[in-house]
Amino acid sequence: MSQTPRKSKVFKLKNQFHGLPKEADVNLIEEIVPAIKEGEFLAEAVYVSVDPYVRGLISTINPGDTIFGSQVARIIESKSKDYPVGKHVVGEFGWQTLSIGKNEINKIGFPAPWIIPDIGNLPLSLALGVLGMPGNTAYFGETEVCKLKEGEVFVVTGAGGAVGSHVGQIAKLKGCKVIGIAGSDEKGRWITKDLGFDHFINYKTSNVAEKLAEYAPDGVDCFFDNVGGEISSTIIYQMKKFGRVCICGSISTYNNDSGDLPKAPEIQTPIKMKCVTMGAIRVLDYKDRWLEGINQNLQWIKEGKLKYRETITNGFENTFNAFVSMLQGGNIGKAIVKV
Numbered sequence: 001m002s003q004t005p006r007k008s009k010v011f012k013l014k015n016q017f018h019g020l021p022k023e024a025d026v027n028l029i030e031e032i033v034p035a036i037k038e039g040e041f042l043a044e045a046v047y048v049s050v051d052p053y054v055r056g057l058i059s060t061i062n063p064g065d066t067i068f069g070s071q072v073a074r075i076i077e078s079k080s081k082d083y084p085v086g087k088h089v090v091g092e093f094g095w096q097t098l099s100i101g102k103n104e105i106n107k108i109g110f111p112a113p114w115i116i117p118d119i120g121n122l123p124l125s126l127a128l129g130v131l132g133m134p135g136n137t138a139y140f141g142e143t144e145v146c147k148l149k150e151g152e153v154f155v156v157t158g159a160g161g162a163v164g165s166h167v168g169q170i171a172k173l174k175g176c177k178v179i180g181i182a183g184s185d186e187k188g189r190w191i192t193k194d195l196g197f198d199h200f201i202n203y204k205t206s207n208v209a210e211k212l213a214e215y216a217p218d219g220v221d222c223f224f225d226n227v228g229g230e231i232s233s234t235i236i237y238q239m240k241k242f243g244r245v246c247i248c249g250s251i252s253t254y255n256n257d258s259g260d261l262p263k264a265p266e267i268q269t270p271i272k273m274k275c276v277t278m279g280a281i282r283v284l285d286y287k288d289r290w291l292e293g294i295n296q297n298l299q300w301i302k303e304g305k306l307k308y309r310e311t312i313t314n315g316f317e318n319t320f321n322a323f324v325s326m327l328q329g330g331n332i333g334k335a336i337v338k339v
């Protein structure tokens with residue numbers, strides 16, 4: 001007997017983004033989902049993630065293509081022994097409600113869909129944040145690039161977001177003095193009062209250079225850069241001798257697609273004078289150790305050493321709005337859409 005075809009809601013790119021993405025740049029349509037083949041599974045979205053990389057990579061897709069995005073999804077049909085029906089997976093399936101997956105790295109290099117390990121009573125949405133890609137960025141960024149030592153001064157931008165709030169807590173666990181920079185006092189209260197950061201600087205209302213000199217009078221040992229642009233250059237001028245910079249992202253530049261190079265103060269002089277080392281974290285380079293990061297972060301949560309927060313938007317239809325809100329700083333912790 002033939003089954004009624006299933007339909008998926010899908011966000012498609014309509015026009016290439018210019019500056020802050022606009023609602024008219026996307027289409028929300030319904031699409032018939034084909035039958036799964038041997039080795040594939042069909043999964044229904046439960047939570048959809050809205051991440052900065054979607055903005056960063058958008059110019060690599062064309063109008064009519066499905067917009068990027070990872071999600072937590074429940075397997076509802078399967079022809080793969082690796083993906084049993086009823087399990088929840090994380091996959092980079094795009095912003096859509098029904099997805100066909102298989103055991104392979106996707107075309108933008110995201111790990112093959114992984115079955116969420118047993119996380120007890122914790123919400124499954126954490127697999128998109130503290131127990132997922134952003135959490136692994138914080139974990140591998142610290143362990144492989146920053147390599148923090150007790151007593152060091154650590155500065156992180158984007159400090160109220162998914163990666164920043166997480167890596168700042170790891171720095172506290174390592175015994176560092178932690179200074180978080182973010183764009184709202186509410187974020188500042190959260191990271192200092194709840195997460196234990198030592199200081200907060202609101203880059204929208206304070207002079208970052210002055211505040212940093214006050215909080216780190218002897219300079220900065222390690223700077224974890226989530227935002228790039230002028231703020232980064234300002235911080236690089238206050239590094240200690242042999243300081244380290246870990247470049248994670250440059251969200252302040254993602255909406256700048258004018259073709260002009262972003263303008264920022266010259267940083268070669270402070271880097272040379274202080275022999276600063278610059279490195280970078282690229283979480284996709286750690287696919288082989290993916291579960292190591294997740295398991296360590298899970299353990300820290302269970303031990304009460306790692307806290308998280310999510311900004312959850314309800315309704316798949318609101319995914320695009322949640323994305324634009326995140327780009328404008330509307331999220332505290334990880335920005336998530338509950339389908």
Ligand SMILES: NC(=O)C1=CN([C@@H]2O[C@H](COP(=O)(O)OP(=O)(O)OC[C@H]3O[C@@H](n4cnc5c(N)ncnc54)[C@H](OP(=O)(O)O)[C@@H]3O)[C@@H](O)[C@H]2O)C=CC1
Pocket residue numbers: 051052053056133134137158159160161162163164181182183184187226227247248249250251252253281282283284326327328329330331333334335
């Ligand atoms: N290298 C890697 O492998 C990875 C890199 N990343 C990068 O890490 C960074 C943080 O990602 P994630 O934690 O997911 O996102 P967040 O949860 O931190 O959300 C993005 C935040 O960026 C801040 N922001 C937006 N525009 C600006 C601006 N012009 N100047 C300063 N801050 C701005 C906003 O906070 P505010 O209120 O403070 O302005 C916003 O809430 C991004 O740059 C992302 O691309 C993420 C994952 C992996």
Ligand SMILES: CCCCC/C=C/C=O
Pocket residue numbers: 052053056108109110133249283284
């Ligand atoms: C294709 C998924 C990219 C994940 C890493 C994110 C990098 C920057 O935002």
